[in-house]
Amino acid sequence: xxxxxxxxxxxxxxxxxxxxxxxxxxxxxxxxxxxxxxxxxxxxxxxxxxxxxxxxxxxxxxxxxxxxxxxxxxxxxxxxxxxxxxxxxxxxxxxxxxxxxxxxxxxxxxxxxxxxxxxxxxxxxxxxxxxxxxxxxxxxxxxxxxxxxxxxxxxxxxxxxxxxxxxxxxxxxxxxxxxxxxxxxx
Amino acid sequence: xxxxxxxxxxxxxxxxxxxxxxxxxxxxxxxxxxxxxxxxxxxxxxxxxxxxxxxxxxxxxxxxxxxxxxxxxxxxxxxxxxxxxxxxxxxxxxxxxxxxxxxxxxxxxxxxx
Numbered sequence: 001x002x003x004x005x006x007x008x009x010x011x012x013x014x015x016x017x018x019x020x021x022x023x024x025x026x027x028x029x030x031x032x033x034x035x036x037x038x039x040x041x042x043x044x045x046x047x048x049x050x051x052x053x054x055x056x057x058x059x060x061x062x063x064x065x066x067x068x069x070x071x072x073x074x075x076x077x078x079x080x081x082x083x084x085x086x087x088x089x090x091x092x093x094x095x096x097x098x099x100x101x102x103x104x105x106x107x108x109x110x111x112x113x114x115x116x117x118x119x120x121x122x123x124x125x126x127x128x129x130x131x132x133x134x135x136x137x138x139x140x141x142x143x144x145x146x147x148x149x150x151x152x153x154x155x156x157x158x159x160x161x162x163x164x165x166x167x168x169x170x171x172x173x174x175x176x177x178x179x180x181x182x183x184x185x186x
Numbered sequence: 187x188x189x190x191x192x193x194x195x196x197x198x199x200x201x202x203x204x205x206x207x208x209x210x211x212x213x214x215x216x217x218x219x220x221x222x223x224x225x226x227x228x229x230x231x232x233x234x235x236x237x238x239x240x241x242x243x244x245x246x247x248x249x250x251x252x253x254x255x256x257x258x259x260x261x262x263x264x265x266x267x268x269x270x271x272x273x274x275x276x277x278x279x280x281x282x283x284x285x286x287x288x289x290x291x292x293x294x295x296x297x298x299x
Contacts, residue, residue, distance in 0.1 A: 004270040008264065028269070029265070032269050077283050079289050134268055153240065154221070154225060154228060155248060156270070157220060157224040157225075157238065160213075161214055161218055164214050168211055168214055171203055171207040171210060172207055174203050175200065175204055175207055182193065184195065184201055185192045186194065
């Protein structure tokens with residue numbers, strides 16, 4: 001069966017699989033889906049469909065990792081050196097994880113899947129995970145599909161810029177942070 | 187002593203981050219310029235096909251059937267291929283892009299197109 005001829009099913013499958021880290025070019029497909037929308041009703045239908053797929057995919061990735069948590073930690077904690085680091089890493093993730101989960105959905109593209117797995121492995125609060133990943137995914141689908149909806153056929157020329165621009169913002173924020181840290185010690 | 191180490195660490199980190207920021211900003215500006223050029227070209231009404239155009243764009247702009255374009259390219263139509271630049275399709279399939287673009291331009295206006 002040619003999946004591309006059944007576009008809604010194609011979108012749902014891509015959305016379901018991409019939270020597992022399978023490189024299917026989800027962002028490319030979402031913008032393309034937006035560019036195919038003729039009316040706002042079309043646009044909202046596509047956004048809802050992909051959003052549903054992504055959320056189900058995120059939950060599935062979380063529970064898959066959660067299922068293997070015991071085996072994962074047992075293997076990892078065999079090494080004494082890692083034990084302390086694992087605990088401090090877990091504490092750090094519990095403290096700042098929400099921001100990581102939220103931003104990895106629509107700004108730091110590519111980090112979503114690893115964070116789904118980390119959330120599952122560390123048994124991170126499912127309620128928090130779902131709230132922040134759903135908020136991030138909603139922004140992700142709405143923004144990227146809207147870019148396609150607005151720019152239609154010419155969005156392909158914008159694609160590299162769309163992907164790299166959030167990293168410029170992140171680097172600027174990191175530079176400001178590093179500058180203030182440096183100033184503290186001068 | 188400890189502070190001196192921290193100063194060196196944060197200075198180096200800041201330099202690396204600033205360099206990366208410059209690199210990414212330059213790329214983003216370059217990408218923006220390219221997109222602007224393409225946008226201006228599309229607005230100009232010039233119907234000549236160029237290698238940065240996608241199959242979908244050529245179909246909609248030049249009224250050449252998709253099958254004919256893929257026939258010239260010698261590849262199969264797909265959701266992603268429809269949305270890739272001709273130059274990228276040529277690169278992926280080891281095709282001579284100049285010849286392909288010339289052939290696509292000659293297709294326009296022919297009977298059946």
